[in-house]
Amino acid sequence: MSNVVVKRFSHTDLDGVGSALLVAEVLQHLPESEFQEATFLPVTYCEPGNDGTIDPNVLQFLAANEEPVTHIFITDICPSEEVIAKLAAYCDERKIQWTIFDHHISSVGMNALFPGHSKITVADERTGLKHSATSVVMKELVGSMPTELFDDAYWGKLAHVADIIRCYDCWDWQSNPDAAYKEAAKDFNNLFYFFNFEKRCELMQQVMEQGLSYLDQYADIITAMGEKEAEYITKKLKHARFGSLDDYRFAYVHGEQYQSSLGNAMAQLIDPETEKVVDFSLVIVGRGVSLRAVKDDVDLSVIAKRFFNGGGHQKASGGIFFKQELYIHDQETGLESRLLVIE
Template sequence: MYKLLTHTDLDGVSCAVLAKLAWGENVDVTFCHNPADVTQYLLKKYNEKVWLEYGMIYVTDLSFDADILIDCKIYKDILRLFDHHGTAVEPFRPYFKWATVEVEKDGRLTCGTELFYQYLLKKGLVGNRDFFVEQVRLFDTWDWYKGRSNLPKYLSNIVLKLGLQYFLRTFTERLRSRDVNELNVFNQYERDILLYDEDREKKDVGSFLKQTYICDVESEDICPDETQFKVGIVFNSSFYSSVLGNDMCRDLGVDIAFMVNLNRGRVEVRTAREDIDIGSLMQTFYAGGGHRKAAGGVLDITEYVIKKCLGRIGSVKKIEQVK
């Protein structure tokens, strides 16, 4: 039995599709929101001795705290990592015998799905699925934005609208015997969803652009040669954070775009500048990580908001969420 820990986006679930194609029902998939989730899982299962159930544990499209390997030495024999985020390169440099961490491959940006696919392909566990894998890569690296086809973005929208389990189940079956192409990648039901969603996206993004706050920020931590920045921040729960962030940078002229989801305690950040490393900022200040131009982190301000709200009428002694 194999275990796969993977991310909750198109790149992550596509790794799960490949794992199902390779091992069928002999692989158990768990979706993780961030590296902290993976770290917590590995520590918990180590203490419970559950790792003994698996011949190999694969982590794709996100990493974990490499320091746990110091205490949990057994994992070095059954762990394989496939990640493409720049923030994971240095922590896993000592473990490159089993940790594949590459930001670029063959002169272009890569993704977790492509790295995992090439591993499975080399072992003869999957057949040619080049077209599908390339669409995932195009979306996750944002290279699709430079081209003429929206197909990569539509794949991501199917994940957002119909869910991880739908995508995993449907595309595992669709890719079981052969690769997909532009004509058969979606069925009629999915095309109808995408058509409706395209109009919804334009309205959502346009609305949130009008709700953006533009802030002048002074900082010595963002860029080595500059201290004054224009930052856009919007409070949103939209599915379209990637599109929204890029439009904020392009249309509002901000150096950095912050999209805060208060319900999830998450922040997504984008930049169009080459000299700003968003991934490093998220790793240092927001317990997150990612790429130079696109990253995310944790921003749980629930307790602060509660105290700020109720503090006007009294002193908050205890905060407890309904189970």
């Protein structure tokens, strides 16, 4: 019986669930790995809406954990510097090994603060491809990007799974003409969100174990969902409105489904006031907000951090409204204001 006990934390989206489960699959398949008979505790999945971070989840673990944990992995989401420092102290005292695998530019600064533990990479230097958490896991644990392992007899199956998730999460399926997966990546994400969360995790586990061919049985559902998505986005675009934030113009709408696809479609709308493409889009879900942009001179990771207590990538980020729906807090000026008034 192995004495290795692993605790994982991750985001709730396709890349979050995928990277958390991929960590276990890769570690268990590494030659002569100490993890082959390890105990993997249930993953704590975190939706960054409570205070905008996963901090409460990590702090709760530090305060209440009674399991003999030997390793901690955090994927696709990063705690605050203060909480990472507490995690580091906790692990040092108990001789627990810990690692963060992430790809969000807003978290890159943690690499310098916690070297050896923080593995946060936005893009791969060798291939030039954008990273997702799944590809960071493959690169750090196996040594290669998923695309470099497609034909590998040992890692090929997992590599294809890791990259289809990367193609969706980084939006390569739409923006990179050379992406290995295009519509199939979007279809996987849509199918993932078709189910409740427990079923999503089960689906991802089966795909990890059996490969992408496992999804073939859902072909009819995927086709129907594609038609439903197109109809939904077309309807929502008709209700788009426009506003200003700092020196930016944006389009916004409330959207409970297909936030990424809807946001990208809205980010290409023409602003009737400026007669130019908007700087970015907002899809609002309660207090949560999803930001998307197509312009190269707009950095949503900065906007999300400054106004929405969030973060992410240059062209895709997320966050929450301050105190109540539609209010923001400007971290640079300290001012609170209502961003939008919905009539």
